[in-house]
Amino acid sequence: MEFADLHPLSLLIFLPVVGALLVAFIPGLGAGTIKRLAVCFTFASFALSLALFALFDRGDSGFQFVEKVSWIPQINVQYHLGVDGLNLPMVVLTTLLGFLAVLISWKVELRPREYFAWLLILESSILGVFCSLDLLLFFLFWEIEVVPMYFLISIWGGGRRAYSAMKYVIYTIMGSAMMLAGILTLYATAGSLDMTVLAGTDLGQFVAVIPLAATFWLFLLGFAVKLPVFPLHTWLPDAHTDAPTAVSVMLAGSLLKMGGYGMIRICVSVFPDIAREYAPIIVVFAVIGVLYGAVLTLRQTDLKRLIAYSSISHMGYVLLGIFALSNLSVAGAALQMFSHGMVTGLLFVMVGLVYDKTRVRDIPALGGLARQMPIIAVVFSIAGLAALGLPGTSGFAAEFLVFLGSFSSLTVAGIRVYTLLGVVGIVVTAGYILWMLERVFYREAKPRYDGVKDADTLELAYISVFVVVIMLVGIYPRILTDVISAGVKALPLT
Amino acid sequence: MNYYLLTPELCLVGVAIAVILLDLVITRKGRLTIISIAGLAASIVVSVALWGRQDNSLFNGMLKADEFAIFFKVLLAGVAILVLLASRDYISRLSRFQGEYHALILLSVIGMMLMAASRDLITIYVSLELTSLSLYALVGFLKDAKSSEAGLKYLLLGAIASAVLLYGMALIFGITGETKLADIAAALPSGRVWENPLLLLGLVFLIAGFGFKMATVPFQMWVPDVYEGAPTTVTAYLSVASKAAGFAVVLRVFLEAFGGDVLPDWAMIFAVLGAITMTVGNIMAISQTNIKRMLGYSSIAQAGYLMVGLAAVSHAGEVSDPVVYGPTGLLFFIGCYAVANIGAFIAVIAVTNKTGSDDIESFAGMGSRAPLISLALTLCLISLIGLPPTAGFLAKFYLFNAAVHHDLVWLVIIAVVNTAISAYYYLRVVKVIWVGSPASNEGVPSGWALRAALGIACLGVLVLFFYPSPLLDLARDAARTVAGILLP
Numbered sequence: 001m002e003f004a005d006l007h008p009l010s011l012l013i014f015l016p017v018v019g020a021l022l023v024a025f026i027p028g029l030g031a032g033t034i035k036r037l038a039v040c041f042t043f044a045s046f047a048l049s050l051a052l053f054a055l056f057d058r059g060d061s062g063f064q065f066v067e068k069v070s071w072i073p074q075i076n077v078q079y080h081l082g083v084d085g086l087n088l089p090m091v092v093l094t095t096l097l098g099f100l101a102v103l104i105s106w107k108v109e110l111r112p113r114e115y116f117a118w119l120l121i122l123e124s125s126i127l128g129v130f131c132s133l134d135l136l137l138f139f140l141f142w143e144i145e146v147v148p149m150y151f152l153i154s155i156w157g158g159g160r161r162a163y164s165a166m167k168y169v170i171y172t173i174m175g176s177a178m179m180l181a182g183i184l185t186l187y188a189t190a191g192s193l194d195m196t197v198l199a200g201t202d203l204g205q206f207v208a209v210i211p212l213a214a215t216f217w218l219f220l221l222g223f224a225v226k227l228p229v230f231p232l233h234t235w236l237p238d239a240h241t242d243a244p245t246a247v248s249v250m251l252a253g254s255l256l257k258m259g260g261y262g263m264i265r266i267c268v269s270v271f272p273d274i275a276r277e278y279a280p281i282i283v284v285f286a287v288i289g290v291l292y293g294a295v296l297t298l299r300q301t302d303l304k305r306l307i308a309y310s311s312i313s314h315m316g317y318v319l320l321g322i323f324a325l326s327n328l329s330v331a332g333a334a335l336q337m338f339s340h341g342m343v344t345g346l347l348f349v350m351v352g353l354v355y356d357k358t359r360v361r362d363i364p365a366l367g368g369l370a371r372q373m374p375i376i377a378v379v380f381s382i383a384g385l386a387a388l389g390l391p392g393t394s395g396f397a398a399e400f401l402v403f404l405g406s407f408s409s410l411t412v413a414g415i416r417v418y419t420l421l422g423v424v425g426i427v428v429t430a431g432y433i434l435w436m437l438e439r440v441f442y443r444e445a446k447p448r449y450d451g452v453k454d455a456d457t458l459e460l461a462y463i464s465v466f467v468v469v470i471m472l473v474g475i476y477p478r479i480l481t482d483v484i485s486a487g488v489k490a491l492p493l494t
Numbered sequence: 495m496n497y498y499l500l501t502p503e504l505c506l507v508g509v510a511i512a513v514i515l516l517d518l519v520i521t522r523k524g525r526l527t528i529i530s531i532a533g534l535a536a537s538i539v540v541s542v543a544l545w546g547r548q549d550n551s552l553f554n555g556m557l558k559a560d561e562f563a564i565f566f567k568v569l570l571a572g573v574a575i576l577v578l579l580a581s582r583d584y585i586s587r588l589s590r591f592q593g594e595y596h597a598l599i600l601l602s603v604i605g606m607m608l609m610a611a612s613r614d615l616i617t618i619y620v621s622l623e624l625t626s627l628s629l630y631a632l633v634g635f636l637k638d639a640k641s642s643e644a645g646l647k648y649l650l651l652g653a654i655a656s657a658v659l660l661y662g663m664a665l666i667f668g669i670t671g672e673t674k675l676a677d678i679a680a681a682l683p684s685g686r687v688w689e690n691p692l693l694l695l696g697l698v699f700l701i702a703g704f705g706f707k708m709a710t711v712p713f714q715m716w717v718p719d720v721y722e723g724a725p726t727t728v729t730a731y732l733s734v735a736s737k738a739a740g741f742a743v744v745l746r747v748f749l750e751a752f753g754g755d756v757l758p759d760w761a762m763i764f765a766v767l768g769a770i771t772m773t774v775g776n777i778m779a780i781s782q783t784n785i786k787r788m789l790g791y792s793s794i795a796q797a798g799y800l801m802v803g804l805a806a807v808s809h810a811g812e813v814s815d816p817v818v819y820g821p822t823g824l825l826f827f828i829g830c831y832a833v834a835n836i837g838a839f840i841a842v843i844a845v846t847n848k849t850g851s852d853d854i855e856s857f858a859g860m861g862s863r864a865p866l867i868s869l870a871l872t873l874c875l876i877s878l879i880g881l882p883p884t885a886g887f888l889a890k891f892y893l894f895n896a897a898v899h900h901d902l903v904w905l906v907i908i909a910v911v912n913t914a915i916s917a918y919y920y921l922r923v924v925k926v927i928w929v930g931s932p933a934s935n936e937g938v939p940s941g942w943a944l945r946a947a948l949g950i951a952c953l954g955v956l957v958l959f960f961y962p963s964p965l966l967d968l969a970r971d972a973a974r975t976v977a978g979i980l981l982p
Contacts, residue, residue: 072888074966075895114928136891140882147881150921154929162925166918173917177910180891184898184906210903 008052009065009081012091013127015045016098020120023113031112038102038116042123046095052083053092058482061085061490063133063196071137077193080134085487086264086334087130089480090257093341094130096469097253098123101246103462104349107356108156108244115156118148122250129258135183135193139176142258146172149239149247149255157242164235164242171225171235179222179262185215186270199269199492216274219266220282226259229319230289233312240308245352248304252311253345257337260318264330264491268322272492279323279412286323287421289316294428298435303354303361306436307347310387313425314340320422321402324415327488329405334484336402339386339394339473346383346466350376353459354440357452363436368445373454377441379463384433386470389426394473399426401481411493499544499552499559502537502567503604509533510600517593523585527578527943530596534571534578534603541567546971555674556614565825565972566610566742573735573832574603579947580840581727583847583940587636595635599731602628606739613750615663615673618743622659622707626652629736633724644723651716652706659703665696666751675751682752687759697760700747701767707740710801711771714794718778721790726846729786730839733793734832741800741828745821749807749976758808761900765805769908772798776915784852785842788919789835792878795916796831799893800824802905806896807977819896821973822966827893829965830885830958834877837951840944841871848938854923859932867938868927870952875920877955880913885958892966 019041023034056064063082071079083091101119108115125148128141146169154165187193188209190201203212225232236256240248268275293313300306314336321333353376354369355361370377386393389400407419455463473480510533513526520526541564544550550559578599585592605625612618630652634645667673669692670681687694705713721729748760775795782788803824842852844867849856861868877884890913894906940948958965 072962072966074963074970075892139891140887143887144882147876150924151928154925162929166921166925169917169921170914173914174911177914178907180894180910181898181903181907184891184895185903187895188898209898209901 003051003055004065007067008048009067009083009131012045012048012052012095013081013124013131015041015048016120016124016127020117020124023120024117029113031109034112034116035102035106038120039099041120042095042099042102045123045127046099049092049095053088053483056083056088056483058085058486061486066133075136075193076191077136078134079137080194081131082133082196083131084490085483085485087261087487088483089334089338090130090254090261091127093257093338094123094126094254096465097250097341097345100345100462100465101250103458104246104249104352105244106458110156114151118151119246119250122148122152122247126250126254126258130261133195135187135195135198138195139180139183142176142179145255145258149251152247153239153243156244156247158244159242160238161242164238167235168239171232175222175225175232178218182215182218182222185209185218189215195265195270203271204273212271213274213277216267216271216278220263223259223262223267227256227263227315227319228259228312229285229315230292230312233289233293236312237305237308240311240348241302241305245348248308248348248352249345252308252348253341256311256315257341260315260322260333260337263319263322264334268325268330268493269491275323276325276411279325280414282323283320283412283415283418286316286319287418289313289319290422290425291316291428294425294432298428298432301363303363303366303436303440304348304351306363306432307344307351310347310429310432311340311344313429314344314387316425317399317402317422320406320418323412324406324409324419325411325493326405326409327485327491327493329402329409330491330493331481331484331488332398332401332403332405334488335394335473335477335480336398338480339398339470342466342469342473343383343386343393343395346379346463346470347387349463349466350380350383353455354380358449363439366440366446366449367443368441369449369452370441371445372449372452375455375460379455379467380441381437382467382470384437386474388430388433392471392474394470394477397474397477496549496552499547499550500557502541502544502571503607505537505540506533506600506604506607510597510604513600514593514597523592524582526592526596527582530600531575531578533600534575538568538571541571553617555676556617557608557611558613559611560975561968561972562742562746562975563607563611565968566738567607569738569829569832570603570606570610570735573731573738573836574599576836576840576947576951577727577731577735579943580730580836580843582943584725584727584843587725591635595632598628598632602632602731603735606735609739610742610746612743613675613746615667615675618747619656619660619663622743623656625736625739626656629728629732632728632731633720635728636723636725640723641725642723644720647716648720655703655706655713658699662696662699662703665692665699669693669696675747678751679753682754682756684755687756693756697752697756697763701760701763704740704744704747705767708737708744708797708800709740709794710767710797711774711794714771714775717794718782718787718790721793722784722786722852726786726839726843726852729790730836730843733789733839734835737793737797737800738828738832741804741824744804745824746976748804749821761805761807764801765902765905768798768801768805769905770798771795771801772909772912776912776919779916779919782919783854785854785857785923786852788854788923789838789842792916792919793835795912796835796878798912799890799909800827800831802897802902802909803827803893805902805905806893806900808900818970818973818977819899820893821977822970823889823893823896825969825972826962826966827889829969830877830889830955833951833954833958834874834884834886837874837948837955838871838878840948840951841867841874844940844944844948845938847940848936849933854926855930856933857923857926858930859927860938861928863932863934863936864938867940867948870948871927872924873952873955875924879917879920881917883956883959885955885962888959888962
């Protein structure tokens with residue numbers, strides 16, 4: 001039997017669901033069993049995604065491992081999955097983070113049954129978004145994600161969790177409402193929900209229900225909320241700050257990328273002409289996001305909020321890369337999405353660890369922790385250096401590609417100026433990361449933290465995974481760029 | 495005459511009389527529920543058997559047992575079965591009038607079935623009154639202050655609405671000299687509606703009269719008080735069945751009688767009213783603290799979404815399908831809305847039976863006290879928002895899709911923004927259930943009948959998501975029988 005006959009993508013998506021159902025409904029499970037079940041199912045998904053990655057034909061820029069079944073024939077909806085060079089890295093990222101998120105949550109004792117069930121369903125819904133090639137299916141997984149996130153933040157979060165969870169939901173649903181309108185107008189115009197068909201169709205030949213540019217903007221708004229693009233970003237710091245650590249990791253690591261991925265997959269590849277037309281405006285928002293986000297980050301005193309704000313700035317690079325519209329810059333954006341997933345994931349883990357040990361997240365109240373928790377200090381520094389793009393880390397490879405690609409792009413007028421402005425963001429990033437590390441770890445050691453413990457074995461295990469992946473991609477970026485460029489090649493870029 | 499076409503209704507008439515008579519001799523009143531449900535089930539079976547029949551006209555065309563009517567007959571009887579199952583746990587509050595309770599429900603089902611089947615203004619009015627009179631009594635059934643007030647309010651406002659409706663019908667009759675829908679269509683003066691002020695007035699009065707039944711703005715004033723005061727089972731019944739019947743009549747009347755030149759005009763009236771209805775319903779729902787009132791306002795909002803289906807009709811399509819898109823979406827939406835809303839009310843009955851309070855706050859911590867009921871309620875609320883994996887998601891998708899096909903993108907944008915608003919108040923209930931701390935650790939016991947009804951509703955919510963094709967096909971066939979008239 002061929003590997004493709006196993007329906008690997010369906011299996012990948014629904015393994016966590018099966019796990020979630022088992023965890024939620026088998027009576028009399030202890031907390032330990034629940035956690036072990038969750039680990040098994042997420043690991044199986046991860047292993048499967050690695051197999052896909054290994055078996056992926058890098059010379060083929062089309063979709064592979066495709067599954068296609070008619071689902072609702074009345075409106076031409078298909079259950080249609082497939083991966084190419086653009087979504088495969090995202091799939092691997094999500095399954096890896098999903099697996100690590102379970103390990104990160106090992107110490108969750110409050111209502112573990114529900115917690116792990118929701119965490120697994122969250123992973124499934126994100127995987128579904130990345131694998132779907134039918135717009136309705138894509139939208140469906142996109143919407144499902146809201147439910148587990150709402151519960152995860154509002155029950156297991158901290159701070160103003162109810163407020164943050166609701167804000168997250170309202171923003172997300174508002175964004176996806178716009179997207180739904182976009183999907184419907186696109187469907188009414190082109191008569192198809194199949195993303196592979198739409199990408200190859202010249203929309204100019206149809207009589208549009210509303211101007212095509214308006215449809216493009218409806219989609220873009222939906223994705224922009226998720227990415228998040230200035231000025232739609234305000235839900236992010238709240239959601240991040242109040243979410244439990246593992247959920248912050250999933251949110252920053254994987255969820256935000258749904259926005260960037262959607263922009264490449266739909267805004268750029270279905271509406272190439274309109275994307276070119278409006279790219280100069282969008283790039284301006286990207287640069288504002290980079291700089292404004294970075295400046296806001298400088299001002300943060302809450303450790304977790306600081307990392308959250310830095311995400312806004314780093315997602316600006318992704319937006320810049322995408323709408324510079326050159327092969328190189330889009331590939332850079334895709335790599336940046338993966339890299340940011342690992343780097344910010346690790347940063348959130350480290351913040352979580354620091355907070356677990358000290359019960360403090362206020363930066364001025366911390367200090368000199370390097371003495372008391374050397375491992376955490378070292379790994380935190382590695383993550384920080386990767387975030388500011390130090391060569392040898394994935395952050396460098398990604399940002400370098402983005403800036404090189406957008407600087408040399410010939411599609412967008414004035415892109416050089418914007419790129420240079422964007423590069424300034426790196427300087428500010430270096431500022432806030434180093435300053436934060438210095439304030440938290442390297443000042444005079446405070447005696448009140450003398451008793452705190454360093455990372456234990458389990459924690460060491462999962463943070464090492466992050467570090468290894470960050471280094472691996474940093475030293476040998478081809479491992480991903482090979483795959484990514486196969487996907488970028490198929491895009492209608494000039 | 496082919497009277498067998500009336501068997502679904504006759505079957506219920508027989509059971510209703512039997513229930514009243516048996517009530518005099520039977521001591522174990524639970525049997526009444528079983529008999530009523532058996533009667534309803536029988537009428538479903540008979541209705542299904544009549545599906546797809548060519549010679550389906552009765553009484554010289556005043557009634558019609560076409561696919562459209564059968565669709566609603568099955569739906570209404572199904573809703574009544576769920577309501578009666580859920581009533582088993584509620585019945586202790588209905589004191590000694592159980593026979594009457596069952597009989598009234600059955601009679602109102604007959605009225606609604608006739609509403610869906612009527613093709614003549616006279617039969618429409620008579621069946622509407624049969625329905626309304628039973629419902630007035632049901633709303634006041636608890637006999638406490640709130641329930642009596644609700645009953646009286648419903649009666650007074652209902653009477654005004656029906657007078658307005660009658661006036662509208664009289665005007666239409668005056669213009670065309672006909673009462674049969676098909677004849678009205680033939681006799682209707684050509685030209686747009688504003689060229690004929692009398693016709694415009696007639697249409698507006700019809701919309702107002704039916705708008706009361708469908709609970710759309712600005713004829714929704716009665717909803718919150720009546721919903722709060724009525725027995726919860728009756729509220730559930732009102733919010734689904736009477737609304738569905740209202741939409742059935744409106745679809746039939748407007749498509750069959752006014753399918754000509756005036757169609758774009760009334761479609762636009764419905765589009766605008768729909769936009770206002772959903773917005774007002776959602777905004778008012780936000781501030782409610784009583785769950786029955788909240789669900790009442792939310793059902794107003796849902797009626798607003800349903801009106802999108804009334805607006806999404808036009809002659810525009812060169813191909814046959816877009817014409818029936820809107821009505822099909824409307825029927826499918828009603829089916830999905832019915833299971834979700836009934837499910838939500840059944841869960842509310844289960845909880846309020848235990849806590850004795852309709853306040854949303856009294857649901858605090860239900861997640862740990864009654865996990866399964868809470869899960870069911872959550873699922874139904876998520877379906878009402880329109881999030882996957884539930885029926886509500888596909889229902890909205892299909893309906894909005896129909897609207898976009900008819901160039902109503904503005905309406906769809908208003909509708910989807912409204913969806914986001916509705917998420918706020920539905921999720922607030924979900925939050926209270928799962929995040930709030932319970933007032934006690936006592937479980938929430940519920941009878942088998944209620945659990946079965948809740949199970950069926952939840953199953954419906956899930957099945958209509960994963961396997962919607964059969965219902966969509968049925969809805970399309972049903973819609974074709976009324977909207978097909980518009981086909982070129």
